[in-house]
Amino acid sequence: MKKLVLAAIVGITAFLSSSAQAQTVSTTFNVNINLTTACTLTAVAPVDFAYTSFQVAAATATGGTFSVSCTNGRPYTLGLQAGNGAAVPPGAASLNITDDAVNLAYTLNLSAAGATGTGVAQPFSVTGTMAGGQSGTCVAGGVCNNIATGSTNYIQTLIVNF
Amino acid sequence: MKVAAVAGCIVLAAMSFLAIAGTGSAAFGVHIDLTKTRSSGICISETLSAGTGATVYVVCDSGQFVDIAPTPGRPFTGVHGGAYRYRFSSAGYEGQAGDAADPFIGAATVTAMRVYHADGNDGRLEMLVSF
Numbered sequence: 001m002k003k004l005v006l007a008a009i010v011g012i013t014a015f016l017s018s019s020a021q022a023q024t025v026s027t028t029f030n031v032n033i034n035l036t037t038a039c040t041l042t043a044v045a046p047v048d049f050a051y052t053s054f055q056v057a058a059a060t061a062t063g064g065t066f067s068v069s070c071t072n073g074r075p076y077t078l079g080l081q082a083g084n085g086a087a088v089p090p091g092a093a094s095l096n097i098t099d100d101a102v103n104l105a106y107t108l109n110l111s112a113a114g115a116t117g118t119g120v121a122q123p124f125s126v127t128g129t130m131a132g133g134q135s136g137t138c139v140a141g142g143v144c145n146n147i148a149t150g151s152t153n154y155i156q157t158l159i160v161n162f
Numbered sequence: 163m164k165v166a167a168v169a170g171c172i173v174l175a176a177m178s179f180l181a182i183a184g185t186g187s188a189a190f191g192v193h194i195d196l197t198k199t200r201s202s203g204i205c206i207s208e209t210l211s212a213g214t215g216a217t218v219y220v221v222c223d224s225g226q227f228v229d230i231a232p233t234p235g236r237p238f239t240g241v242h243g244g245a246y247r248y249r250f251s252s253a254g255y256e257g258q259a260g261d262a263a264d265p266f267i268g269a270a271t272v273t274a275m276r277v278y279h280a281d282g283n284d285g286r287l288e289m290l291v292s293f
Contacts, residue, residue, distance in 0.1 A: 039186055040186075041186045041187075041188050042188075043188060043190070044188050044189075044190035045190070046190060046191045046192070046193050047190065047191070047192045047193065048193045048194075048195075049192070049193065049194040049195065050195045050197070051194060051195070051196050051197065052196075052197040052198075053196065053197065053198050061192075063193075064190070066188070066190075081187075084189040087185055087187035089184075089185040090185075097192070099192070099194055101194075102194050102196045104194055104196060106192070106194075108192070126190065128192065130194075136196045137196075138196050138198050142197070142198065143195050143196065143197050143198075144195070144196045144198075145193065145194065145195050145196075146192075146193065146194040146195075146196070147191070147193060151194075154191050154192050154193070154194075155189050155190070155191050155192075156189070156190055156191075156192060157187050157188070157189050157190075158187060158188050158189075158190060159185060159186070159187045160185065160186040160187065161184075161185050162184070162185075162186075
């Protein structure tokens with residue numbers, strides 16, 4: 001019985017002794033984040049003109065909508081480039097083009113020169129105008145479509161610079 | 163070639179473009195539907211017929227044949243000019259104009275020329291000019 005009590009006392013003493021010696025150690029560390037800015041550009045809806053030979057009023061195109069999503073806070077600009085070749089930034093604010101199939105001249109512009117990214121999609125559009133009083137070329141009767149009649153310069157390029 | 167271009171356009175339209183640090187671009191098409199005003203037709207105007215030096219502009223599609231002519235049987239109104247007769251003789255010719263030639267002004271072509279007895283000295287050359 002004495003041995004048993006003695007052992008218990010020794011055990012409790014040892015436990016108390018170790019608890020009294022516990023300590024806390026800590027350190028700090030950095031979280032490094034390298035954020036690379038990026039922009040996504042949706043496809044641009046086709047720019048559509050409907051024109052009647054010699055119409056008096058200028059024609060305004062429909063379509064041409066697109067959206068840009070850029071890193072929040074990142075400014076960016078928009079530009080246009082004739083043709084579908086490799087983009088040569090920053091592009092132009094407007095384009096004057098004469099379609100080589102229907103022989104109609106038109107001007108393309110942008111709804112805005114640019115913006116600052118917000119992290120969500122921001123809508124824009126390519127606008128188009130075609131002056132009145134133009135004849136155009138249409139061998140067939142009725143309606144001529146520039147692509148169907150072999151236009152080789154109907155594709156243009158939109159550029160986002162950021 | 164055209165099929166490839168259209169296919170390329172469709173592919174471009176179906177995708178978004180991600181660009182990192184710098185420049186991104188996307189191609190797009192410009193579609194034009196051109197409607198012709200008329201493939202053929204006749205325009206009649208007499209409003210300028212009484213004046214001289216009138217300029218008439220005719221604008222048509224390229225490749226269209228344009229013919230300008232008076233309406234058959236309907237001379238220009240307000241005729242200017244007149245009838246002229248030239249009498250040939252061995253001594254030369256003398257001109258005679260106006261009513262002496264008893265000109266006819268009415269349904270006719272714009273200009274007319276008749277030669278009477280041009281094979282002899284007494285032959286006459288008559289000319290009706292209208293404008």
